[in-house]
Amino acid sequence: MNAKKTLSMTLAAAMAAGLLAGCGGSSSTAASSTSTSTESKAESTAASTEATTDAAGKVYYLNFKPEQDEAWQNLAKKYTEETGVPVTVVTAASGQYETTLMSEMAKSDAPTLFQVNGPVGLANWKDYCYDLSGTKIAGDLTSDTYALKDGDQMLGIGYVIESYGLITNKTLLEKAGYSVDDIKSFDDLKKVAEDITARKDELGFSAFTSAGMDGSSDWRYKTHLANLPIYFEYQEDGIDNTDAIKGTYLDNYKNIFDLYINNSTCDPTELAGKTGDDSRNEFLNDEAVFFQNGSWEYTNLVGDGKPFTDDDLTMLPIYIGVGDEANQGLCTGTENYWCVNKEASEDDINATLDFMYWCVSSDEGTKAMANDMGFxxxxxxxxxxxxxxxxxxxxxxxxxxxxxxxxxxxxxSENWKNGVGSALTAYAAGTGSWDDVVTAFVDGWASEAALNAAA
Structure with a gap:
């Protein structure tokens, strides 16, 4: 069946099933031409680079990561200047990627390059994905681990590996009388955080930045922090996915969330309105030692005009009191898979494949990915x-x-994440209980999985 004829079915399934969410912008989504834009329509904010010569095809990239918008715009401009191929980069605003993708894919001039977050996301969009097997970019992968497959077809390619954990201001930690070597477990982290809180007025800073539950920030807790109890349950059960999460380690999830909200820059009742920018700015202003976020934040913290140097910062694992904590590393992986729209014209598909390959193989592309984007x-x-x-x-x-x-x-699904996020927000505000969080986590997972199976 032609993919265009099944668009309404795909959109309905996508709304019911898992949506992209994650990093920095990782849980990014809604269209903007800059990372701070609040525009909701892609066409009103798309930044395209004009071709200097006639080109056989064009590229329209719907970018998932707002924090890298400027870097992508610059890289697209360089590519157009070098090749004459017009490249349009539209950046989805935080939390709106799937909605924007659905809207843009319904248009006649749809994205030629888009993203899915893994197998769940691919299930929604595989009818639109060009088989990348045998392409130059597939041949340059360092491992098939980063190929997203459906049967024998390679429908997506992971293009960035990232880590998240507790970004740590080593200077403030030392002012509190500790070093990173003092924190090797949840108990260690709890001891340090609560001691900093006890001396907060004397020290002039808090242990944690605000665990904001605004839409620009809540993905850090309903997705990234929630990954920890899921990971340890999967490890214990020897599985890599499930339709029925048991919630084995939700008490540990509670303990780390309690530590965050009770030892931070603000009262827990204020978290519903706290944003991602609030949390970052608190860290930039030396108001807190720890900031849960990922490697994508590097360019926001270090560099021209930024207050930190590499010597000031490190990242610690997120300890929740489970497993071999002495040998636990950072949360490292990807949910960023490039997919090429097979419904695009042959010229546009070829132009898109060439652009992708240039990004990951040329001097300009690889330097921009490493230095400007921190990938x-x-x-x-x-x-x-x-x-x-x-x-x-x-x-x-x-x-x-x-x-x-x-x-x-x-x-x-995204609906599952939103249910967990709402329950966490109410719990922090004192208007809900932890039992409500457990219900959203366990029962919500089962009901959403059932909807996916029925779709």
Whole structure:
């Protein structure tokens, strides 16, 4: 069946099933030409680079990561100047990627390059995905691990590997009388955080930045933090996905969330309105030692005009009191898979494949990915990233610590995440109970999985 004829079915399934969410912008989505835009229509904010010569095809990239918008716009401009191929980059605003993708794919001039977050996301869009098997970019992958397949077809390619954990201001930590070597478990983290809180007025800073539950920030807790109890349950049960999460480690999830909200820059009742920018700015202003976020934040914290140097920062694992914590690494993986729209014209498909390959193989492309975007890319010509958080992950892995896998791509739907997020917000505000969080987590998972199976 032609994919265009099944668009309404795909859109309905996508609304019911898992949506992209994650990093920084990782849980990004809604269209904007800059990372701070609040526009909701892609066509009103798309930034395209004009071709300097006639080209056989064109590229329209619907970007998932708002924090890299400017870098993508610059890279697209360079490519157009070099090749004459027009490249349009539209960046989806935080939390709106799937909605924007659905809207844009329904248009006659749809994206030629888009993203899915893994198997759940691919299930919604596989009818639109060009088979990348045998392409130049597929041949440059360092491992088939980063190929997203449906049977024998390669329908997506992971283009960035990222890590998240507790970004740590080592200078403030030392002012509190500790070093990163003092924190190797949840109990250690709890001891340090509660001591900082007890001396907050004396020290002039808090343990944690605000665990904001605004839509620009809540993905850090309903997705990234929620990954930890899922990961450890999967490890214990020897599985990599499930239609019925048991919630084995939800008490540990509660303990780490309680630690965040009771030892932060604000009262828990204020979290519903706290944004991602609030949390980042608190960290930038030396108001807190720990900031749960990922390697994608590096360029927002270090560089021209930024207050930190590499020597000031590191990233610690998110300990929740489970497993071999002495040998636990950062949460490392990807939920960013490039897909090419097979409904585009042959010229546009070829132009898109050429652009993708140039991004991950040319000097300009690989340097921009490493230096401007802070990415580690799984391709043969990758440039080593200067990102201090990437280096921390490499050091931990080299020391034998086990990275925590990104299992949140198996979460059944965006609706499930929103249910967990609402329950967490009410719990923090004192208007809901932890039992409500458990219900949203366990029962919500089962009901959303059932809807997916029926779709």
């Amino acid at each position: 580690v890319i799984p391709f043969k010509n990758a440039v080593e990233s200067p990102n201090v958080f990437v280096k921390a992950d490499k050091e931990m892995t080299a020391a034998g610590k086990t990275p925590v896998a990104w299992n949140f791509s198996t979460m059944p």
